[in-house]
Amino acid sequence: MEIVGECIYNNPPVLVTPSKPTPKLALYLSNLDDQRLLHFPIQYIYVFTGTLDMDTLKVALSRVLVDYYPLAGRLRASNEHDGKLIIDCNSEGALFAEGFLPGLTARDFILGHAKPHKSWKKLLYKDEEQSFVCTPPLVVQVTHLSCGGTILCTAIAHCVSDAFGAAHFLRAWARAAMSEDSELAHPPVAPCHDRRALAPRCTPRIAFAHPEYTAASGGDDASAVAEASSRLFAPPLSPVSVTFTAAHVALLKKLYAPSASPLEQCTSFEALAAHVWRAWVRALDPPASLPVKLLFTMGIQRLVKPELSGGCYCGNGFVLACAESTAGQLAASAPDAARLVQETKQRVDDDYVRSVIDLLEVRRGCLPDLAATFTISSLTRQGLEDIDFGAGTPVHFGPLTSEVYCLFLPVIGDPRGTTALVSVPQAAADSFERCCHDGLDDVDVEDKNQLPNVGDGMAS
Numbered sequence: 001m002e003i004v005g006e007c008i009y010n011n012p013p014v015l016v017t018p019s020k021p022t023p024k025l026a027l028y029l030s031n032l033d034d035q036r037l038l039h040f041p042i043q044y045i046y047v048f049t050g051t052l053d054m055d056t057l058k059v060a061l062s063r064v065l066v067d068y069y070p071l072a073g074r075l076r077a078s079n080e081h082d083g084k085l086i087i088d089c090n091s092e093g094a095l096f097a098e099g100f101l102p103g104l105t106a107r108d109f110i111l112g113h114a115k116p117h118k119s120w121k122k123l124l125y126k127d128e129e130q131s132f133v134c135t136p137p138l139v140v141q142v143t144h145l146s147c148g149g150t151i152l153c154t155a156i157a158h159c160v161s162d163a164f165g166a167a168h169f170l171r172a173w174a175r176a177a178m179s180e181d182s183e184l185a186h187p188p189v190a191p192c193h194d195r196r197a198l199a200p201r202c203t204p205r206i207a208f209a210h211p212e213y214t215a216a217s218g219g220d221d222a223s224a225v226a227e228a229s230s231r232l233f234a235p236p237l238s239p240v241s242v243t244f245t246a247a248h249v250a251l252l253k254k255l256y257a258p259s260a261s262p263l264e265q266c267t268s269f270e271a272l273a274a275h276v277w278r279a280w281v282r283a284l285d286p287p288a289s290l291p292v293k294l295l296f297t298m299g300i301q302r303l304v305k306p307e308l309s310g311g312c313y314c315g316n317g318f319v320l321a322c323a324e325s326t327a328g329q330l331a332a333s334a335p336d337a338a339r340l341v342q343e344t345k346q347r348v349d350d351d352y353v354r355s356v357i358d359l360l361e362v363r364r365g366c367l368p369d370l371a372a373t374f375t376i377s378s379l380t381r382q383g384l385e386d387i388d389f390g391a392g393t394p395v396h397f398g399p400l401t402s403e404v405y406c407l408f409l410p411v412i413g414d415p416r417g418t419t420a421l422v423s424v425p426q427a428a429a430d431s432f433e434r435c436c437h438d439g440l441d442d443v444d445v446e447d448k449n450q451l452p453n454v455g456d457g458m459a460s
């Protein structure tokens, strides 16, 4: 859905600072935070049919920034550490903008057209002059709609926090907005901003091949492979959003089970990841011999030793796990694809995570190898979709943009459902969507009356 009008700002944005003094320090960022891959903001859009009270929202933000003080600081390249990014926790404040957009209604987002469009960027204030590092780590815009509804957009610098930390912060902010009691401004579980548990080893030890960061070795047909993989991302790209209901997910878990034994089942994520990865490869139809990869984000809070359990870890607590196959093998078997995802998950343990951290120390500035790679980041089960800031729960929640990496998003009203959102070459978009629906038609017939009545159901 394209947003046609322009946002009207009656006042310049303001800085919201913590309501009490907060620690003044230069906060160390781990190598998982300070990677080039994460030099962008995590941008969410929440659409409410009700009205948000601006004073309440600002006061609540100011109260929660006491606990989440790094979000009120500024990113800076550190002189002592070879230009590595740190957060200067200086309480300068989060940027808060307020605008009005005539002509747009909250209902527009619930009619099945709620796929991000580049015009949505106007819903989030941006100073075009400022680089990523100079932009405040937290930017918020509230946009009032003529229907009385409200849009809340947030941008959180990814190198400061991952989606888990962002969800923790957003829930704490909403809780504070819903209560006069200042004690409730503190989250039930304290955020942990200290990243020293993820420091590299004194002598870095890269103990694995790490195909997520390393290109497969060339060989004679390297240029043919490069050519084939570039076609997988050939512009123009088109966003595709496919919602898998709880019933679809249950069926996929059966179709992708590595064997008939009840002992060898797969999780919702394993089935969905294997299915969507296969749909991508089948739709784009590269040569069967093309090596293809799946990268997916894996939370490490419970995998590292000791666990990151001192409160809610608010830095980036994930690594990229990497499954490898060829286009032909992947398309051939659903259970084999799910088994690959499972085996990949099993390889990620404390040793693996420490090795990634050391690799990022030795190869500062390196980026993942994305050639012929499908990337998934799962944002489900984080309680992002039912946050109430005082105007009821949202009628739409999602990212502000669609990219070449696929996001698994929660579905409003269907806690076991998942929406996959990803941009693919326009010429393959319909085919990708068909491949995602492949094998699920029977469920659609049974399930028609059970689709959630909010959001876009099986719509794309």
Ligand SMILES: COc1cc(/C=C/C(=O)SCCNC(=O)CCNC(=O)[C@H](O)C(C)(C)COP(=O)(O)OP(=O)(O)OC[C@H]2O[C@@H](n3cnc4c(N)ncnc43)[C@H](O)[C@@H]2OP(=O)(O)O)ccc1O
Pocket: 042, 043, 044, 161, 162, 163, 164, 266, 267, 268, 269, 270, 297, 298, 299, 300, 317, 318, 345, 377, 378, 379, 381, 382, 398, 399, 400, 401, 403, 407
């Ligand atoms: C907005 O624009 C953005 C945003 C971003 C953001 C990027 C990021 O920040 S990425 C980092 C955040 N995400 C992660 O770190 C992923 C976290 N998830 C995991 O690590 C998962 O373990 C997994 C690797 C994705 C796979 O998990 P799974 O196979 O499901 O295994 P388990 O999680 O162990 O679950 C198994 C089983 O346990 C039960 N269960 C687990 N959690 C829950 C829960 N919360 N509630 C209820 N039950 C749970 C459940 O039975 C599971 O089995 P199922 O079969 O039922 O699934 C970037 C870019 C942008 O533009």
